[in-house]
Amino acid sequence: LSDLLAKLGDDGLAGRRRQGPVDRITEDDLRRGIENDDLVVFFQPKVRVRDRKVVGVESLVRWQHQTRGLVPPMAFIPVAEDLGLIDALTDSVYAKAVRQGGRWLTAGHDIKVAVNISVDSLTRFDLPEMIVATAAAEGLDPSHIVLEVTESRLMHDIRSSLEILTRLRLKGVGLSIDDFGTGHSSLHQLKRIPFTELKIDRAFVFGAARDPAARAILDSSVGLARSLGMSTVAEGAETQEDWDLVESLGVDMVQGYVVAKPMPADQFDAWLTAWEA
Ligand code: C2E
Ligand code: MG
Numbered sequence: 001l002s003d004l005l006a007k008l009g010d011d012g013l014a015g016r017r018r019q020g021p022v023d024r025i026t027e028d029d030l031r032r033g034i035e036n037d038d039l040v041v042f043f044q045p046k047v048r049v050r051d052r053k054v055v056g057v058e059s060l061v062r063w064q065h066q067t068r069g070l071v072p073p074m075a076f077i078p079v080a081e082d083l084g085l086i087d088a089l090t091d092s093v094y095a096k097a098v099r100q101g102g103r104w105l106t107a108g109h110d111i112k113v114a115v116n117i118s119v120d121s122l123t124r125f126d127l128p129e130m131i132v133a134t135a136a137a138e139g140l141d142p143s144h145i146v147l148e149v150t151e152s153r154l155m156h157d158i159r160s161s162l163e164i165l166t167r168l169r170l171k172g173v174g175l176s177i178d179d180f181g182t183g184h185s186s187l188h189q190l191k192r193i194p195f196t197e198l199k200i201d202r203a204f205v206f207g208a209a210r211d212p213a214a215r216a217i218l219d220s221s222v223g224l225a226r227s228l229g230m231s232t233v234a235e236g237a238e239t240q241e242d243w244d245l246v247e248s249l250g251v252d253m254v255q256g257y258v259v260a261k262p263m264p265a266d267q268f269d270a271w272l273t274a275w276e277a
């Protein structure tokens with residue numbers, strides 16, 4: 001129990017309280033940031049465990065703020081959702097991500113580009129068309145795109161999201177269920193949505209070798225994904241020990257600091273060259 005309380009102090013209530021600056025981001029500020037094109041997209045590799053090949057990237061937005069510096073997404077994404085600015089943000093991040101994906105393809109790298117999509121945007125009827133058309137303009141077909149949707153939020157709004165997700169999948173876009181294990185998907189719900197990828201939350205990856213409960217959740221998530229025909233990504237693997245565990249459990253891909261942190265595109269290119277060597 002004392003372990004549990006210590007964890008709560010770290011990641012739970014205190015963690016939420018630490019997000020204080022969120023309240024001070026104003027609508028005007030964020031609107032201006034989006035309009036001024038102050039959003040920067042970082043890329044973090046997804047590496048296939050079997051052969052260590054970089055098979056994908058996740059696009060992660062940051063806000064290059066004039067006075068605050070580089071603002072992390074959790075400080076402004078929820079604000080953008082509350083203020084109805086999330087669609088403009090999604091469009092901007094997605095356009096930047098696929099532009100970069102097109103450059104990689106031209107350079108001979110077969111890398112799938114993943115973008116996070118807020119559940120709020122899954123009510124947009126133009127979303128599937130926008131996703132496919134914007135990618136096509138950069139020479140990417142839908143199979144090069146993965147959209148990541150957070151499990152907890154999705155299961156809350158599943159009915160309204162189901163149609164858009166199904167239409168995206170029918171067009172050939174990959175669908176990933178993000179932060180898996182932190183929501184509460186029923187098996188029934190999971191099989192209704194044609195997900196192609198399951199990302200196991202880092203709470204069940206980092207340090208799981210020494211945490212029997214985390215390890216059990218990791219192991220059974222891999223089994224579940226496999227039996228539903230989805231590929232698996234272990235998020236937040238930070239150590240060799242994490243890598244060895246997920247490898248032994250048959251996880252397909254690793255994304256985490258053990259491979260690389262999220263980076264701007266130019267740094268990513270340099271990193272990729274070194275990794276491939
Ligand atoms: P996420 O989609 O689960 O992204 C993974 C997060 O884990 C990223 O945090 C990444 O930097 C972090 N991470 C990766 N490897 C490790 C590791 O080994 N250790 C640790 N401690 N952390 C690791 P980030 O970039 O701060 O993003 C946080 C969340 O913000 C994302 O979680 C996603 O839910 C959201 N987000 C980011 N960009 C966008 C976006 O363009 N649109 C939307 N709607 N949400 C976004
Ligand atoms: Mg994600």
Ligand code: MG
Binds near residue numbers: 178179199201
């Ligand atoms: Mg995640």
Ligand code: MG
Binds near residue numbers: 179
């Ligand atoms: Mg997350």
